[in-house]
Amino acid sequence: MGMVARLLALSLVLNVILLHMSGAAESTIAKPHIPNPSTDFIKSSCESTSHPIACVQSLLRYANMICQSEQQLTIKALSVSVSKTRSCASFVKEMGPVKGMKPIEHNAVRDCIEFMDDSVDRLSQSVRELRLLGKAEGKDFAWHMSNVQTWVSAAMTNQKTCLDGFDGPHVDANLKAAIRPKVVDVSQVTSNALELVNHFASKNLTVAQTKMP
Numbered sequence: 574m575g576m577v578a579r580l581l582a583l584s585l586v587l588n589v590i591l592l593h594m595s596g597a598a599e600s601t602i603a604k605p606h607i608p609n610p611s612t613d614f615i616k617s618s619c620e621s622t623s624h625p626i627a628c629v630q631s632l633l634r635y636a637n638m639i640c641q642s643e644q645q646l647t648i649k650a651l652s653v654s655v656s657k658t659r660s661c662a663s664f665v666k667e668m669g670p671v672k673g674m675k676p677i678e679h680n681a682v683r684d685c686i687e688f689m690d691d692s693v694d695r696l697s698q699s700v701r702e703l704r705l706l707g708k709a710e711g712k713d714f715a716w717h718m719s720n721v722q723t724w725v726s727a728a729m730t731n732q733k734t735c736l737d738g739f740d741g742p743h744v745d746a747n748l749k750a751a752i753r754p755k756v757v758d759v760s761q762v763t764s765n766a767l768e769l770v771n772h773f774a775s776k777n778l779t780v781a782q783t784k785m786p
Contacts, residue, residue: 611636618646621772622765631762643773648703650766651725655696657762658728661755662689665735668752678748681738685752688731689759695724695731696763699770718774725767732760 615636619628631653632639632646639645669682699721706717736756739749 609636611640614641615639615646618643618769618772619765622768624761624765627758627761628765628769631765643769643776644703644706647766647769647773648700650762650769651696651700651703651721654725654728654759654763654766655693655700657759658689658692658696658732661759662686662693664755665689665752668748674748675743675745677741677743678745681744682748682752684738685735685756688735689756692728692731692759692763695728696766699724699728715774715778718770718778721770722767722774725763725770729760729763729767732756732763736760 612633615632616629619625619632622628628650632649635649639649665682665685669679674682702717702721702724706714736753739752
């Protein structure tokens with residue numbers, strides 16, 4: 574190969590390398606944030622909850638359905654809680670009670686199943702109540718929201734009581750390690766839902782009061 578041919582070949586190789594390096598550099602440059610009103614609304618709303626990361630992660634997939642509606646936000650937050658609580662109840666049922674469990678473990682599992690099932694009922698009831706809300710105002714709005722707040726609070730109490738049953742040194746560590754994270758996850762999601770419900774209720778009741786003559 575002559576000198577000119579070798580130089581041309583070398584030049585071609587260098588160009589390929591430079592193009593590759595340029596493309597790699599461009600790919601590492603952070604893309605600018607493109608505002609999305611729906612996702613930004615969810616992130617902003619979740620900032621005021623006790624578990625904002627869990628809040629955002631559980632609701633982002635419903636951004637197009639929520640569409641910056643606080644009512645839809647609370648409905649979806651409660652719906653997620655229903656789904657997770659139902660899943661948790663099924664998991665606990667699979668864990669027992671089984672032969673060989675100590676009486677304290679048998680009772681803890683049995684009670685937890687009852688508490689989770691009751692939580693599902695109360696949370697489902699809350700979702701139905703919010704969907705019936707429509708354009709209710711004043712006392713009607715306050716009555717509906719009071720029902721929801723009462724039922725969601727009761728669901729949270731159920732979840733906490735379930736966890737309490739697995740406290741203490743006499744409960745098998747493996748049983749506790751299997752069930753506790755599931756219930757804690759449910760409790761965090763339900764806590765977030767209640768805080769979003771409270772915010773929605775407070776804001777709309779304040780607006781209603783300002784409209785009163």
